[in-house]
């Protein structure tokens with residue numbers, strides 16, 4: 001049995017940040033364990049032939065606490081100055097998330113009047129905390145929300161009607177809606193001090209493994225022990241106090257465990273009952289290469305239209321250059337509620353592309369990948385159910401936090417890193 005001062009489960013953004021904070025706060029022996037064989041959690045790159053794809057996370061900001069803790073990262077990121085766009089409700093290209101000209105100025109006075117009426121109706125009848133549908137209707141009015149395609153996007157995000165999604169999720173995922181649509185939000189923006197640096201950046205050409213290699217070295221040098229790719233069997237109270245983590249290879253003990261893995265996974269290790277309301281989305285990524293005519297200039301394109309299952313398309317070749325004379329990109333689809341078949345999802349994407357004509361030429365599906373637990377699903381009642389599981393884990397001495405462990409839709413890695421710092425510091429006090 002190896003003894004530690006703290007064990008961190010999951011070596012994603014939250015776990016790497018937590019291990020660094022624990023060392024800084026005096027824990028001498030820290031163990032960082034992950035069933036995944038790499039650092040970065042759901043930051044995953046895949047090499048397929050000459051192309052390097054990512055499954056999801058793509059754009060980062062260089063003022064993140066992670067970069068403050070691991071400054072070596074700064075030199076590896078590449079600057080990103082690409083454009084982000086969206087397909088609106090009827091499949092036309094528009095700015096993301098709002099296009100003032102297309103969504104408001106070009107609609108004509110009659111439609112504008114209707115939108116205003118719908119906004120007043122939303123403000124009077126909707127409770128923005130009740131559901132995602134109410135949140136959006138309250139801030140934008142249902143008519144404008146439908147016109148932008150926001151409801152279609154939300155449904156695509158979860159495979160569920162926005163009326164069944166908690167208002168809490170909408171608040172986290174769509175803060176820009178309330179920030180832009182309220183006078184208080186606009187004032188806050190004007191008064192916010194300018195940050196010294198907040199450059200948008202992307203990972204190096206070689207992928208996330210190359211990016212996080214210095215973090216591995218830095219954690220190791222600071223005394224954190226890493227066990228990656230180690231299957232975890234159980235996490236139980238030890239006879240002499242603390243917790244005992246058993247893997248196929250070894251047993252480790254510590255007075256406190258910091259878990260960033262999905263709640264259902266941690267509960268299973270701790271032999272706690274599962275809660276069916278606590279569910280995570282499964283992400284299918286389709287990886288394409290392409291040669292031909294592309295009609296959109298955007299590096300990242302969101303699908304807010306009424307057709308197609310895909311939700312985001314990321315043009316990797318815009319950042320890293322073409323490979324073998326071909327562009328390459330990945331397409332994200334939440335596949336929980338969809339038939340579990342990449343061929344069908346590929347066919348659906350191709351049909352949509354044909355209808356819209358935004359990629360005309362030779363489109364090749366190079367590979368696919370499924371990721372369980374991409375993000376928490378906030379169907380009504382899920383937050384309360386997750387809070388119950390977090391409390392049960394806490395009673396055992398396990399602090400559960402992060403995007404998966406906290407059942408917390410953290411929209412960016414920056415937020416995950418800030419929240420991990422806060423969680424670990426608060427636990428120690």
Ligand SMILES: Cc1cc2nc3c(=O)[nH]c(=O)nc-3n(C[C@H](O)[C@H](O)[C@H](O)COP(=O)(O)OP(=O)(O)OC[C@H]3O[C@@H](n4cnc5c(N)ncnc54)[C@H](O)[C@@H]3O)c2cc1C
Nearest residue numbers: 010011012013014041042056057058059261402403412413
């Ligand atoms: C599709 C997508 C796109 C995103 N795009 C961006 C972006 O462009 N920019 C940005 O800043 N952020 C983006 N994010 C958010 C960002 O990736 C997260 O905020 C951050 O990675 C969360 O880190 P974490 O350590 O809390 O959790 P994660 O890295 O999600 O997971 C933590 C740990 O949980 C464990 N785990 C996960 N799934 C399982 C499983 N099924 N079984 C067992 N263990 C598991 C692993 O040990 C993992 O290390 C995106 C996220 C997704 C899913």
